[in-house]
Amino acid sequence: MNAIRLHAFGPAENLTYERTPVPHPAAGQVRIAVAAAGVHLLDTTLRQGVQGPPAPLPELPTIPGREVAGTVDALGPGTDPTWLGRPVVAHLGFALGTPPGRSAGGGYAEYAVTDAERLHPIPPGLDPAQAVAMIGTGRTTLGILQFADLGPGATALVPAAAGGIGTLLVQYAKNAGATVIALAGGPAKTALAAANGADLAVDYTAPHWADTVRAHHPDGATVLFDSVGGPTARAALGLLAPGARHLVFGWSAGPLTLTDTERADLTTRRITTRNVLGPAMLERAGGDNPLRRLETRALAEAAAGRLRPALQRYPLAEAAAAHHALETRRTTGKVVLTT
Structure with missing residues (x-):
């Protein structure tokens, strides 16, 4: 598959577009054929090698990106078979099985693997890029508004x-x-x-x-x-x-x-x-899985037309240009990579 990889911390030009092996889902996981991947300002900080909350530095080389939307094209053992073929969106966050304190990543690619419990069906009326905007940026917005x-x-x-x-x-x-x-x-x-x-x-x-x-x-x-x-x-x-x-x-x-x-x-x-970030936001959201509660609400608000994410789209191969534009404040709305 084609993916964006980071071999050394540094400027946006360190993001390279290259061929990498297609990942395979483990037990309880799915593989998503990615149509859209979110780009966050935090991604640019991690790319530079700057340590700080809320996400730790990844091990190198790495495929950045924590927000993806697309279609489930493969299932790991024991995964609910009804997910296969469905359009979904997920925040990859921290994957089960990764070393403690290590970010999952993997979103800037044509295929990404994540735990089935992180999936949300994409609501009718939303395209993958809009869904990606709401799964990360949308959930944070609603968390702030609390x-x-x-x-x-x-x-x-x-x-x-x-x-x-x-x-x-x-x-x-x-x-x-x-x-x-x-x-x-x-x-x-x-x-x-x-x-x-x-x-x-x-x-x-x-x-x-x-x-x-x-x-x-x-x-x-x-x-x-x-x-x-x-x-x-x-x-x-x-x-x-x-x-x-x-x-x-x-x-x-x-x-x-x-x-x-x-x-x-x-x-x-x-x-x-x-x-209002971090523990304060999670405590206010409440429940056993406060981030998922915020994600669900964000997708519902967009599906109902009450919140309309603004998008700036770049092809996956132009991830370095997307990072550079975001860092220099030449973007509007949510920056999304499309495959």
Whole structure:
């Protein structure tokens, strides 16, 4: 089969398109003929060899990718035979039988193997790329939204509003009746955010962008969905109303650094900051398998048309170009590799 392999940590060019053996499913597993594989910003971090949560570094050489959709074409011993031939989507996560602390991966390929318990049927009306967007990015979005109090009277401030999660946050907030302030980089991305339903779309690469937001919404936002960190988040905190929530789930622009004066101001205004990834998200989702609960909900929201993932597609052979574009913020929506 054709696959993308990483033989050495480093730049996007280290991702090579090559022939590799077709994998075979073990007991309780299936093999998926992959039609679409999700690309995540975390994939670019792991490719560089940067260690950190939520996923450990893989052993090399490796086939990256943790989100796949396609058709089940082979079964391992003891696997439910009704899966054969069905269109499915799965988050590969950590496979049974892999060494502790090692990521399963394997998604950037024409075939991928995973445990049958990870499978979801692709709902009618969704194509594989849309399903891939919801199994990872969609589940994270719904996990984040567990900590937001959205509805009429709420004002959501969404940086990176043209990205995969940002697009879904804007849609969900509008569906809930909230006012949405979208921040995006450049005129093309702000136009996309506005078309997606944002009440105000502002280019946060422009000078004095925060003054523009403040002029339109002097009372401030009630929740900040922060995946950016850095100077953007620092300015956005000044746009929050007293008692607002600062929900943190990323730091693509670097860590957020505040002066003692700024921290005191947040305390005075009763701004609460919370990292909503990891254990907090799982605890809030509840149940024996909280990630699966979020995945199921995400797919249902997309199938019902309430959430519509934005997609940027690349052929599998162009995975390096997809990584480079994602790292340099030249993408919109969820980046997906297609076979």
